[in-house]
Amino acid sequence: MGLNRRVFLGTMSAAAAALSAPRVLGQARPRVVVIGGGCGGATLSRYLAKDSAGAIDVTLIEAQRSYNTCFFGNLYIGGFWRIEDTAFGYAKLATDYGVNVVHEFAVGVDRDAKVVTTGSGATFGYDRLVVAPGIDFKEGSVPGWDLSAQDAMPHAYKGGTQVQLLKAQIAAMPQGGVFAMVAPPNPYRCPPGPYERVCMVAHLLKQSNPTAKILIADPKESFSKQGLFEEAWERHYPGMITRIGPDMGGKAVEVRPDTMEIVIDGEAQEVDVCNVIPAMRAGNIAAIAGLTNEAGWVPVDPATMATRADGAVFALGDSTQQGDMPKSGFSANSQAKVAANVIRGQLTGSRIFPAKYSNTCWSLLAPEDGVKVGASYEPTPEKIASVESFVSQKGEDADLRRRTYEESLGWYAGITADMFG
Amino acid sequence: MRLGLAAAAVFAATAATAADRLGDVEKGAAIFAQQCRSCHEIGEGARNRVGPQLNGIFDRKAGTAAGATYSRNMVRMGSDGLHWTLATLDAYLANPRALVSGTRMSFRGLQDPADRADVIAFLREYSAMPQNIPESAPTARKTPPGIDPAVLDIKGDAEYGEYLAQECTTCHQRDGSDRGIPSITGWPEEDFVIAMHSYKVDLRPHPVMQMMAKRLSDEEIAALAAYFGTLD
Numbered sequence: 340m341g342l343n344r345r346v347f348l349g350t351m352s353a354a355a356a357a358l359s360a361p362r363v364l365g366q367a368r369p370r371v372v373v374i375g376g377g378c379g380g381a382t383l384s385r386y387l388a389k390d391s392a393g394a395i396d397v398t399l400i401e402a403q404r405s406y407n408t409c410f411f412g413n414l415y416i417g418g419f420w421r422i423e424d425t426a427f428g429y430a431k432l433a434t435d436y437g438v439n440v441v442h443e444f445a446v447g448v449d450r451d452a453k454v455v456t457t458g459s460g461a462t463f464g465y466d467r468l469v470v471a472p473g474i475d476f477k478e479g480s481v482p483g484w485d486l487s488a489q490d491a492m493p494h495a496y497k498g499g500t501q502v503q504l505l506k507a508q509i510a511a512m513p514q515g516g517v518f519a520m521v522a523p524p525n526p527y528r529c530p531p532g533p534y535e536r537v538c539m540v541a542h543l544l545k546q547s548n549p550t551a552k553i554l555i556a557d558p559k560e561s562f563s564k565q566g567l568f569e570e571a572w573e574r575h576y577p578g579m580i581t582r583i584g585p586d587m588g589g590k591a592v593e594v595r596p597d598t599m600e601i602v603i604d605g606e607a608q609e610v611d612v613c614n615v616i617p618a619m620r621a622g623n624i625a626a627i628a629g630l631t632n633e634a635g636w637v638p639v640d641p642a643t644m645a646t647r648a649d650g651a652v653f654a655l656g657d658s659t660q661q662g663d664m665p666k667s668g669f670s671a672n673s674q675a676k677v678a679a680n681v682i683r684g685q686l687t688g689s690r691i692f693p694a695k696y697s698n699t700c701w702s703l704l705a706p707e708d709g710v711k712v713g714a715s716y717e718p719t720p721e722k723i724a725s726v727e728s729f730v731s732q733k734g735e736d737a738d739l740r741r742r743t744y745e746e747s748l749g750w751y752a753g754i755t756a757d758m759f760g
Numbered sequence: 761m762r763l764g765l766a767a768a769a770v771f772a773a774t775a776a777t778a779a780d781r782l783g784d785v786e787k788g789a790a791i792f793a794q795q796c797r798s799c800h801e802i803g804e805g806a807r808n809r810v811g812p813q814l815n816g817i818f819d820r821k822a823g824t825a826a827g828a829t830y831s832r833n834m835v836r837m838g839s840d841g842l843h844w845t846l847a848t849l850d851a852y853l854a855n856p857r858a859l860v861s862g863t864r865m866s867f868r869g870l871q872d873p874a875d876r877a878d879v880i881a882f883l884r885e886y887s888a889m890p891q892n893i894p895e896s897a898p899t900a901r902k903t904p905p906g907i908d909p910a911v912l913d914i915k916g917d918a919e920y921g922e923y924l925a926q927e928c929t930t931c932h933q934r935d936g937s938d939r940g941i942p943s944i945t946g947w948p949e950e951d952f953v954i955a956m957h958s959y960k961v962d963l964r965p966h967p968v969m970q971m972m973a974k975r976l977s978d979e980e981i982a983a984l985a986a987y988f989g990t991l992d
């Protein structure tokens with residue numbers, strides 16, 4: 340690099356860091372407890388610890404030692420990504436940024452006393468609490484399915500073993516067998532996720548089991564990037580994929596895990612793999628903490644990500660009800676930066692800047708055939724509102740699609756480094 | 761911006777060199793009409809004729825315009841890694857056979873470097889696909905049209921810039937890797953400002969970056985640039 344170059348995203352010089360070192364309000368070092376170390380919680384922990392340079396005591400309570408990203412789980416199913424490469428640990432957050440990482444389940448939140456309790460009975464007091472537990476499933480949303488059926492009929496909608504199980508089941512399908520998917524109702528994590536998954540399953544089957552069929556039972560009239568997905572299904576996997584929408588019975592679906600049957604419009608059909616993606620709600624702990632509305636999500640202030648229920652408690656990512664942003668890793672990461680800036684300002688007096696949010700979701704349709712959708716957002720008093728958006732177009736040339744796919748690889752490296760350091 | 765004196769001098773020198781390498785578009789158009797157009801089309805609706813159409817020639821892998829006929833050598837050189845850049849086009853136009861022996865292009869070449877620079881500047885008008893950040897080879901251009909030079913002088917708020925810069929790292933890799941998404945480390949401040957304004961006016965293509973840039977005010981772009989000035 341020549342003399343005229345400055346490193347855009349490098350380490351700040353010691354002098355600059357000292358200048359921006361925050362002033363601590365009050366005597367005690369303020370404490371922030373974060374529940375959930377996914378896209379929202381890991382990002383927030385890293386930024387808060389980094390930018391406060393030790394002035395804030397950050398504790399991250401995360402149940403798992405290793406986080407498997409949901410994103411690129413579909414690419415793993417399609418054979419484009421290794422499961423090992425979806426796994427990330429928390430060591431750097433602890434050693435490089437000074438985050439106190441606690442691998443336990445948070446089981447209780449006492450908002451009056453401002454204390455979080457974990458499974459072992461340990462307690463963590465906080466000045467600000469951040470809840471970012473992702474999603475759990477709504478009981479009874481798909482009759483016949485509950486969590487005890489997740490081995491027979493995986494959801495594969497949380498990262499890691501469920502996704503591996505689904506891939507193994509696809510590999511074991513008999514020639515000409517049927518892969519069924521029960522798609523979720525809105526709102527749910529990763530709007531294009533189920534349909535990208537269908538592409539990846541189709542890609543896999545096209546090579547190993549070309550006479551197999553894919554059946555989607557879908558309670559929604561329409562879905563994200565629908566035109567692009569349907570064009571891709573027609574082009575890359577003709578005759579393989581059937582989607583049954585709500586008017587044809589896609590809404591009232593029942594499953595029978597014991598006999599591997601799916602009942603659509605009263606008619607039972609035996610299938611070989613059944614990927615049940617139930618309706619979703621905020622991760623359990625949000626309800627335990629008394630932060631959720633009737634729909635099961637955590638309403639938040641669009642300008643700060645503070646919960647509507649409690650100004651000392653913030654929520655991020657999939658668990659929130661914020662307005663127009665999709666439930667995506669990108670969104671959770673974007674929200675985390677806004678909340679980190681606000682919390683740091685509240686606790687140390689550093690400047691609080693206006694909220695800016697954005698999202699882009701890439702999907703892979705077939706080898707080197709990538710598409711994307713995205714938008715920028717800003718807070719209004721009622722919600723986080725979409726300002727501008729774009730989506731890939733049908734019929735784009737192969738080179739642009741290849742570049743779009745390559746972009747998604749870059750994004751994956753970027754966001755995971757942004758979360759875990 | 762806090763460029764040291766020495767740094768400013770180096771920066772000015774590099775900028776001048778880059779600018780010098782681009783010629784005069786109008787002169788280039790005239791030369792193109794005389795010497796190239798009998799075989800090559802360029803512009804809206806351009807088709808392959810005796811030679812390939814030349815839209816998007818910059819950064820194109822040699823021998824890969826869809827549907828065009830090439831010598832075997834040209835295709836082979838493309839596979840070996842020949843891409844059309846300022847430098848390779850200049851060399852090819854100077855002496856086609858010297859660069860690609862066996863090329864189908866029966867053209868003696870343009871001896872005068874200024875003529876070549878003019879033609880290249882003209883070709884670039886139909887090639888606005890800068891693949892790399894900063895504004896660099898193969899499609900470097902100093903100040904894009906439509907950008908008020910006054911925005912380059914705005915003093916930015918570095919602390920605000922640091923906050924705004926957080927949004928960049930969701931996609932751009934902090935370690936400087938440019939896999940899939942261009943690297944934005946080691947980026948001269950002024951180039952950054954120009955690039956962001958180029959996205960804002962849709963001169964640089966890319967829907968995500970155009971969207972991100974459009975929601976930034978001139979002051980916010982300056983704030984980002986000012987933040988860079990605080991980095992090593």
Ligand SMILES: Cc1cc2nc3c(=O)[nH]c(=O)nc-3n(C[C@H](O)[C@H](O)[C@H](O)COP(=O)(O)OP(=O)(O)OC[C@H]3O[C@@H](n4cnc5c(N)ncnc54)[C@H](O)[C@@H]3O)c2cc1C
Pocket residue numbers: 374375376377378379380400401402403406408409410411412413443444445446471472473474495496497528529532533536622623624655656657658666667668669670671699700701
């Ligand atoms: C198939 C699929 C594909 C996807 N593709 C993309 C994509 O391409 N791009 C994109 O942006 N997004 C994508 N997503 C969505 C993305 O994964 C989620 O939106 C994102 O993970 C949400 O982040 P979060 O922080 O809200 O929750 P999560 O990332 O799920 O993190 C929550 C964390 O909290 C922990 N936790 C929960 N409860 C407790 C507790 N009580 N105590 C301790 N720890 C707890 C969990 O262990 C988990 O680690 C995809 C999702 C799926 C399923």
